[in-house]
Amino acid sequence: MAVNVEVLEKLERKITLNVPVNAIQGEVETRLKRLARTVKMDGFRPGKVPMSVVAQRYGNSVQYEVLNDKVSAAFNEAANEAQLRVAGQPRISEKESSTEGFVDFEAIFEVFPEVKIADLSDLEIERVNVEVDDAAIDRTVDILRKQRRTFAQRGKEDAVQDGDRVTVDFEGKIDGDAFAGGKAEGFAFLVGEGQMLKEFEDAVRGMKVGESKTFPLAFPADYHGAEVAGKTADFLVTVNKVEAANLPEVTDELAKSLGVEAGTVEGLRADIRKNLEREVKFRVQARNKQAVLDALLTKAELDLPNASIQNEIARLEQGAREELRQRGIKDVDQSPIPAEIFRPQAERRVRLGLVVAELVRANELQAKPEQLRAHIEELAASYEKPEEVVQWYYSDRNRLADAEAVVIENNVTDFVLQQAKALDKTIGFEELMNPQAAQTAEA
Structure with missing residues (x-):
């Protein structure tokens, strides 16, 4: 029987579902009989409760369950017959009048859109390349040395320098009043490594043991302590101890202590x-992938299913609440978070997902088993026991699906760069690893 699909607006569709009354009644009777064999009721032995009593007690709920199951099955059958790709859950309501012998319902729902992707050959996409040079290795060696540094107390006349570990007492006040977290005794930190706000480090740098200083400190507007964010405090700091850092020499002994198999520099x-x-x-x-996806969206034409957007908004909101919960915020579930603040991000994600899926389908860019295996082995290579990490991925379908999604996106990136005009650009190691720091330095 042909399914009549009515187009309402853009991606919205409507179909009528006809569920036979006798099929509903038959299934209700079957479930009630099954229930009667196990139900326990006062005054009756198990399995001996009369059907009339079971029907009176459970009839409505069983009828509701059966009706839901039958309507869902009818909708799925109709959607498959009409070859519809349904987005989200349908809104189903019973019609005021039904065909004789049937209970009729209307199902209103959205379908996934047709995705049109224009010619990619005129796209210009920046493709970055980075070389791991000796300077990058030297910086990593220095980081490893810092992780194993020791400290020796400086003389009383030695001033605080970057890299020193200083122990201080401090107290801050705003408009003459102390505030939470603004006072400490015997507090140690490393100067020049961003552990304290810049004004605090600038004030301590150059001081000597026993010296005190008062200085103003302006808290950033986005400071994690809401009580002081955007305000200026007056701090009194006293230096109690200054320790100079001693870094280990780069020798074979250092290499051995780091577990290097060769045991040499x-x-x-x-x-x-x-x-x-x-x-x-x-x-x-990741960087080239982002450039490709941004460019790809300029070549795609499609309508967005609202159901998919709402689902994505819900996921983003749930993620935001979980993040707040991990940060120790109380009553997260009751905290008002306007759903609309997630809409731009949700729309972008849905659009990207549909465009990428169409590109994958049309050009057979699915992840091949050997690609997936190679990707997981590469991820595992940096661990002490790679084979256990590989097994960890393959033992969980969700983890495997996440890895597969990355491989598919890499395939899409390679495909688009082959079709488009790739503008190769070599950037420095530091710019790749710390793009925000590089942008700040340029500014």
Whole structure:
């Protein structure tokens, strides 16, 4: 029987569902009989409750369940017969009048859109390349040395320098009043490593043991402490101890202490290079992928199903609440979060998902088993026991699906760059690893 699909607006459709009354009644009777064999009621032995009593007690709820099941089955059958790709859940309501022998329903729903992707050959997309040079390896070696540094107390006449560990007492006041978290004794931090606000580090730098200083400190507007954010405090700081850092020499002994198999400086640098090249590859892929997806959206024409957008908004809102919960915010579920603030991001995600899916379908860009295996093995290579990490991925369908999604996106990136005009650009290692710092330096 042909399904009559009515187009309402853009992606919205309507169909009528006819559910036979005798099919509903038959299924209700079957379920009530099954229930009667196990139901327990006062005054009756198990399995001996009369059907009339079971029907009186449970008839309405069973009827409701059966009706839902029958309507859902009828909708799925109609959608499949009409070859409709349904987006989200349908809104189903019973019609005021029904065909004789049937209960009629109307189902209003959305379908996934037709995605039109224009010619990609005139797209210009920046494709970055990064080389892991000796300077990058040197910086990594320095980081490893800092992680193993020791400290020795400076002389009383030695001034605080970057890299020193200082121990201070401090107290801050705003308009003469103390505030929570504004006072500490015997507080230690490393100067020049961003552990304290810049004004605090600038004030302490150059001081000597026993010296005190009063200075103003303006808290940023986005400071994590809401009580002081955007306000200026007057701080009194006293330096109690200054310790200079001693970094280990770059020797074979250092390499051995870091677990380098070769146990040599050359082996250490080789291991660092391999790890950095792996990290650089992943970051370059991510950056180029973002450039491709941004460009791809300019070539796509499609309507967005509201059901998909609402589902994505709900996921984003849930993620935001979970993040607040992890930060220790109380009563997160009762906190008002306007859903509309997630709409732009949700619309972009839905649009990208539909465009990428169409590109994958039309050009057979699905992840091949060997691609997926190679990707997971590459992810696992940086761990002490790679084979266990590989097994960890393959033991969970969700983790495997996440890895597969990355491979598919990489396939899409490669495909689009082959079709478009790729503008190759070599950037520095630091710019790739710390893009915000590079932008700040340029400004």
